[in-house]
Amino acid sequence: MSSRRSRSRQSGSSRISEDQLLDLVTKLQQLLPELRNSRRADKQVPAAKVLQETCNYIRSLHREVDDLSERLSGLLETTDSAQAALIRSLLNYN
């Protein structure tokens, strides 16, 4: 299954061009709070730095998911019936 996927992606040449890779790195850079505001015109952020910051950002988001899961679990403990009603109302609202 995975071989079919990678083949369809690689269309012809085995790797994409340098320019295409740089475009993707730039796109990634714009998603990072740390690097979003650094202007590429002044000084190009090296691709390695973008990748490093991406890793850091993903790790920090994973940690936040961990913390929020714990917090939510604790909150569900406090008032059972009230929370159940609240979830129901939020679902209807959504």
Add this chain to the structure above:
Amino acid sequence: MSATTEQLERNFTHRFLTSLRRINSPDSKTTTTHAAGLVIRRRSLRIKRAAYSSMARAAGSHRAWTRALLSRARSQRRRQQHDVHPNYIPPAQRRKSSVKRAAAAGREMGRAGKLRGLVPGGSRMEMGQLLEETAHYVQCLAVQVRVMQAVADHFSSSSSM
């Protein structure tokens, strides 16, 4: 992008809240013989898995990372239901061998190698796809965190009333 982000946020919120309701339902709470701390810890693990799965489903199956995440979640569930099969190879070990292969193929390893370990299914992607999938994964994770934060804030403000 903003219109689809909004859609994604709605879709994720709905799925996540539905899972929370299931996790919080009385029949999944009957085993209260355990210590409260253990119950909270177990439930937080369920909530975490529900959050990641909800996001993967909300983001849709056209993305490689969502398929990888959901298939990993499925095998996790299977392992919990039955005992571990003697021939079973944990995903982490399988991943290592394909990372090695990718390292041999590409000169962009190094930082990208770490990225492969962080993005679900990343070990089997060529560089261009890895970057595309990473960008999408990062956006989705940010939405996931924002919504979880909002739900937690909502809960804590209403329980203090």
